[in-house]
Amino acid sequence: MTITLSTVTPVYSGEKYLAGLVGQLDLLRTRWERENAPIRLLECIFVDDGSIDDSAAVLKGLSEKYSFVRVISLSRNFGQHPATAAGILYTSGDWVATLDEDLQHPPHLIETLLRKAVAKQADVVYVHPSERVHGSLIRDLGSRSIKKILSVLTGNKNIEHISSFRLIRGSVARATSSVCSHNTYFDIALTWFTNKIEYISEPLHDERHIQSGKSGYTLGKLLSHARRMVLSTHTKVLRAGGLLGLAMFLVSILFSFYLVVNAFFPFHVIEVKGWTSTMTAIMFIGGITLFLLGIVLEYVSIVLLHTQGKPVFFVIDREMDAPLRAYFAEPDHARPA
């Protein structure tokens, strides 16, 4: 049984790098073929996400030269995550690797990701940068902070290690992409399907950013990213609102009790007439309102989960990892995962 791999690369301004990337992918493909590995690079899908340079023409040339290169053109620039989701929906491999266009994600690491995945029976493996990626303290710190927040919101520590260089089990990748909507953060949606998430640490460098100081991610785009991230974890945010309402309701009751007691046994003199009754009414009604709002938010969160397609369950077959695990265990191919 041969296991198949598809790669997905969103393309926006990668004309200088695409030939090199495809060349490296071809090296990986031919090496696996030469070594008679039980894995085959089935297809490399490039998603032209409304590219602003000559990437479309370069991709056309590459698809004519390499039979495994496949190009999908989006009607306009939708952004990296939608482009990745679109590309994944065109894959049919048992595993799907997503990598950037600019060679900051070396294709030879895909095998290391596979080793980790089959060794740990993981469904998702990320490449976590072991050094600064962008060579900029603020940019790298910002990126790390967002991941930290995400980790807290999802309750999944591995999310701290997310990056756009990931290996995903094909069925999980396609199921996740099919439920992604406008405001879904792809990596959060992955956690709806699996918690078997692993990572490897490797030095990754965004040479384009380091050399030019320019990034495809402006401050606005990063904030939009963070917003989607928070919206994708909607239940936690909404639940926080509900809990706040409940807390305020309890505080209002306690405070009202204090005010009533104070009115009869004044240990704190309030000279304004009617203050106690007015405050008690405001606190009580305010607390009740917030509490009811919290209940409404709980309902909203249920509806959101339903409409966003969060699965009640998801069936998976990890048996297919066996041949690859056996292959990697052979003395000639054994390397640490």
Place this chain on the structure above:
Amino acid sequence: MLVLHKPGGGSPGSVAALFGLGLIGARLARRLQGLGYATAAELPFSWGKRQDRGREVSDIAAGLKAMEQGAAGPRRLDIVWSAGQGGFGMDEEQVRRELADFADVLDLAAGLAQKPAQRAVRVHLLSSAGGLFEGQRNVTVSTPPAPKRCYGMLKLRQEQLLSQVEGVTRIVYRPSSVYGFSGPGKRLGLIPTLLANGARYQVSTIYGAPDTLRDYVSVQDVAQFLARQVDAAPGGSRTMILASARPTSLGEVLCAVETTLKRKMFITYRGDASCNTAHITFSRRTWPRDWRPCGIDVGIRTLWNFFCH
């Protein structure tokens, strides 16, 4: 079978003989009518009953020839085989019967092609990419067919029989999983069944796994493409794969149906390893010229609108 005729301004124009008016055939007939063809005759063709076959074939041949009498100029006859009694689960006996029926139609085509010489005869065969390439992924035009069950064997054998017919233009279409509404009281495919059951809050039983990958094409797209091919000027013999080149999991189909219906589906899964769970996907390099299938979301919504109205 249905005979359609398109007048050609002084010449007999084009005649199309459709064998099989099921999901694709009926839609094709309607598309051809939209292109100026009119129904000329509806002649009997008894499926699987060989005792009547000689007379029926003679009647069909005579009928087709009669339409050409007294007219001059080039003539064109398109014979379309879009018939099929059994599905993926058909047995060897059904295969034998269907092959015999198809061989009779090929004999008819070969006979009509012999005289007169200026008549161009084309045979269009609706094969099946799903049957021929079951279990294969990223299929291209150069991928050799490797059928795994009787249905695929039948399609391959039909293609081989057609390739042996001399004097006709042979056009083979290999559509992937075709979905659409075949008409009231007729067998429904996966997607129409899901829509119908979902609308009625009924449980759908799926013989497969949620992550099974298939390639779905709308019958509208297939029929439109076929109609254009039938109506087009004669070209050479060719084989075309009609696939969307967009692998779609069963889970994604369910998601699209739920989105269209705006409600949750009731689903039960049945099946084991030998069940219909092998992936079948196609490369976009298979796309013939002018083949532009719609996406699965659009196709399902269109089908639902068709159901509703």
